[in-house]
Amino acid sequence: MxxxxxxxxxxxxxxxxxxxxxxxxxxxxxxxxxxxxxxxxxxxxxxxxxxxxxxxxxxxxxxxxxxxxxxxxxxxxxxxxxRDRAPKEVKSDWIGTQFDLESDVAPGKPGTARFSGVVWTVKSTSTLDKGETVEVVKVEVGVLHVQPI
Structure with a gap:
């Protein structure tokens, strides 16, 4: 030593x-x-x-x-x-995808959609009826934000 x-x-x-x-x-x-x-x-x-x-x-x-x-x-x-920074918006291939709703969707009352064996939560700022064609405008983890076409 x-x-x-x-x-x-x-x-x-x-x-x-x-x-x-x-x-x-x-x-x-x-x-x-x-x-x-x-x-x-x-x-x-x-x-x-x-x-x-x-x-x-x-x-x-x-x-x-x-x-x-x-x-x-x-x-x-x-x-x-x-320091923490604000999370970045997710860029996804799902944005712009169109599909028919499987359930009613309203503000505060999300619906669901099934793609590729995954059940997604569907949210919207407007009231949408089952079967209505919508377009994905934003994607979060497990959540698709849609708007009517």
Whole structure:
């Protein structure tokens, strides 16, 4: 174990690179691994150029300070990248499809339709009678929004 700390800058840069690789593989989901990995690499660089002593305590202090500064600097921009966005409208081949209704449909009273062995819920903003020909104008998961032709 003593040999592991004989070259502390190499050890820090190795651990820093491993943390950055883990962060990339996880898809930049945590800010901590990113800032900690960069902090270890920067502390290692400071040791290589002689600004920082190659002592374990100095390394811990340097990594902690650099990590705190980096976290404060990148927290808000990275959180903005992770925020939820409005769902995109589904583009589907079903839009424009015409069919005859199998049941009555009214606002607040959906009907059903069977296509390719799947039972779809059919919704409309207007009252439609069974057997009426309609066109699909919007598709959601398991739901066809239709309008009369």
């Amino acid at each position: 003593d040999d592991m700390f004989n070259n502390l800058p190499h050890f820090l840069i190795g651990i820093g690179l491993v943390l950055l690789i883990i962060e990339v593989l996880m898809g930049f989901t945590t800010i901590l691994l990113l800032t900690l990995g960069i902090s270890m690499i920067l502390a290692s660089g400071l040791m290589y150029v002689g600004i920082l002593d190659e002592a374990l305590l100095d390394a811990f202090i340097a990594v902690a300070i650099i990590d705190a500064v980096l976290t404060l600097a990148v927290w808000r921009p990275l959180k903005l990248l992770q």
